[in-house]
Amino acid sequence: MRADVILDNEAPNFLDVFFKTHENVSIIGEIGFGNGEFLVHLAKKDPEKFYFGFEVSRTCLMKCQAKVEREGLDNVYLLSGDARFLLRECFPDGVFEGIYMNFPCPWPKKRHEKRRVTAGFFPDVLAAVLILGGFFELATDDEEYAFESRKILSRHQALSFESHEINPERAVMTKYERKWTAEGKTIHVVRFRKEKPWTVKRISEGRASEMHLESEGAKPDMRLLSTFNDTSGGSREQRWIFKNCFEGSDGTFLLETMTADEEFQQHFYIKIVPREGKSLIKFDPATKPLVTPAVKKAMQELRIRMEEIQ
Ligand SMILES: C[S@@+](CC[C@H](N)C(=O)[O-])C[C@H]1O[C@@H](n2cnc3c(N)ncnc32)[C@H](O)[C@@H]1O
Structure with missing residues (x-):
């Protein structure tokens, strides 16, 4: 079984068909899945749900694809490209039960802050694509990033802050989580929920x-x-x-x-x-x-x- 790797230009057509043929299914997303162990762990644990992983790195996509193949999973789809745009342009409102983002690059420099996944239009995208009651979970070793995301996302009219745990036990550790834990860093896991309906303007016209x-x-x-x-x-x-x-x-x-x-x-x-x-x-x-x-x-x-x- 091979995981489909969907290139960003193929995503609209692929997802059109997916949503036409899969009604009322549970969908979980992971942004920046790295080597894919977290995504694969979730997909194995809950084969009834569908898992969409987003990655910009082709090497990571291939590594994760190999893991999915080894495990024989048929509920994982890997999307190649920038998650912020893929989520906004290729997914309708209200489809994700939850979205995880584990150890994103914190882009600490002022001139790079626009690259942070939580910056700009992303809170609106998140609020749009989650189902009502859906969650967004961010794990980071960067305290400033955790608190900044907390501030930005809890300001959003449709999202609410749910919890902020320090060094929680998690079912699976990601590569970066192992790395930072071994260096004695503190791990922050921050959760948000979608409380109200929301939409976001899409700029592309599909096919x-x-x-x-x-x-x-x-x-x-x-x-x-x-x-x-x-x-x-x-x-x-x-x-x-x-x-x-x-x-x-x-x-x-x-x-x-x-x-x-x-x-x-x-x-x-x-x-x-x-x-x-x-x-x-x-x-x-x-x-x-x-x-x-x-x-x-x-x-x-x-x-x-x-x-x-x-
Ligand atoms: C620091 S690594 C963390 C990888 C993995 N989640 C872990 O915890 O081991 C960040 C990952 O996010 C990916 N990434 C960065 N920006 C992204 C974006 N806008 N959309 C999708 N993936 C992104 C990078 O390619 C990289 O693999």
Whole structure:
């Protein structure tokens, strides 16, 4: 049995199908599962529930996938990408019975504080995706982070602070928990509950495959398209950059593109298909992004530029 690793651009379609075929199921999430022992322990203990793990590290994803396979579990799904965006863009409101976050990077420097998982829009995301009465549990060795999260999350209208335990007995220790405990550090486990209904604004429009444009300009070739290399645009909130253009053996072109909607970055290829008197602009099926405002702007900008080139 192999755990599915779902890449961030596959997540909306995968989860569409999952929620259509799994009604009223219990779902537990873990953000930043590392080597996966906590997630696997929970999934083994309670095979009736479904477990969704979120990780940005591909190495961790592979390690956890191997553990799931060894244990023969079929109730674990591993999502590759930034949990803050995946939870917001790919999950409906009110689906998680609980979400764990064990030993997140505390990002102690002022200039990095936006990277903290509890910063910015995350409390709203948490409040939206938990079921009523659902919990969020944060374990950390960083006292300041524990108290800051407590302050931020308990200020939220839909969440309430439930408990703050010091060095509690836990059913399974994570790698980082073992490390910090061995160094004599104090472990803080802080719990919150969702008390009221909540929602959050999603910025993506779901399936990438539904977006394609046509441009009426001159027939594109490498000489023209390479003038787009390393050009960028947009605003602070929605940015894009065209990196390199590659020519395919079938006369089509792939334009490597990166976009950022605030901190949400995506890396994908736009496919340009020359046709009689026009060109089709669409996503390369292997790297479809979520259709966010920045992605739409990048596509529209490309169309304008292609119509301008002569
Ligand atoms: C310090 S490690 C802790 C790993 C594990 N939970 C443990 O306790 O051993 C933090 C983990 O969170 C992951 N991570 C950091 N930011 C993340 C994010 N925004 N979304 C998903 N995973 C994230 C990192 O890749 C890393 O594996």
